[in-house]
Amino acid sequence: MQLKGSGRTPFSRGGDGKAALGPVLREYLMGEAMHALGVPTTRALAAVTTGDKVRREVALPGAILTRIAQSHIRVGTFQFFAAQKGTNSLKQLADYTIKRHYPDALNRDNPYLSLVEQVRDRQARLIARWMQLGFIHGVMNTDNMTLSGETIDYGPCAFMEQYDPDTVFSSIDRQGRYAYGNQPMMAQWNLARLAETLLPLISDNEDKAIERATECIVGFDAVYEQYWSQGMLTKLGLERDCNQPTLVDDWLNLLQKNGADFTLGFRALSSALKGD
Structure with missing residues (x-):
């Protein structure tokens, strides 16, 4: 459980740790929507106003979100421990994470490499799932990637309307780093940062640790592609073993060419098949 908007913590950076009512309500609604859509996500137990004003561009009503999750351990947590706490504390964090989320990794030859592999697969x-729904997170930094594989921190996020892989919803993302089409790549980048922190635990031989971690991270592409293609074929009403490798791309290109709404495009296809 976490209180978002309650103020600064020992892990706070330059911000005040407070939250305005609007973003709190957005996170409440988005988390519940994602849960209903079958997407792993943090959820909101409660949202309350504080009676205080939060200073942003203007003064806004303050609020606190009681957020629940399997845990709030993030890639950024590992980066913090690796940079500030040393290898022993990092090992404690990794061991705790394994016991909490991936206990079967304890039976593997290399539990810490197994941790990276299993986080990779969950991510x-x-x-x-995000991509299949047209969801754009908006701020996919390492602090917003959980080790549990849950969506966290609904900031400048949205569900894409007109299909365009370059769609961005964050006003500060002027270069399109977190655009819809870049999300798989950004996930892989974050996972590489996780693997970097665990190199001393993966092997005492740095070159060997890098080699094994790199192989794991490179494997993200194949794992993601399998989940993506199977989910999209299901969304199109086709068997998962359908031997039409370009069908999904052809459909998406058609949506983009015609400026169609991503979600409504699928609904229209369904209606057409029914003869409506």
Whole structure:
């Protein structure tokens, strides 16, 4: 459980740790929507106003979100421990994460490499679900990637309307780093940062650790592609073993060419098949 908007914590950076009512309500609604759509996500237990004003561009009513999750351990948590706490504390964090989320990794030859592999697989599945729904997170930094594989921190996020892989919803993302079409790549980048922190635990031999971690991270592409293609074929009403490798791309190109709404395009296809 976490209180978002309650003020600064020992892990706060330059912000005040407070939240305005609007973003709190958005996170409440988005988390519940994603849960209803079958997407792993944090959820809101409660949202309350504080009676205080939060200073942003203008003064806004303050609020606190009680957020629940399997845990709030993030890639950024590992980066913090690796940079500030040393290898022993990092090992404690990794061991705790394994016991909490991936206990079967304890039976593997290399539990820490297994941790990276299993986080990779969960994130590949999660990002594929985002993409299949046209969801754009908006701020995919390492602090917003959980080790549990849950969506967290609904900031400048949205569901895409007109289909365009370059769609961006964050006003500060002027270069399109977190655009819809870049989300798989950004997930892989974040996973590489996680693997970097765990190199001393993966092997005492740095070159060997880098080699094994790199192989794991490169494998993200194949895992993601499997989840993405299977989910999209299902969304199109086709068997998962359908031997039409270009069908999904052809459909998406058709949506983009005609400026069609991503979600409504699928609904229109369904209606056409029914003869409506």
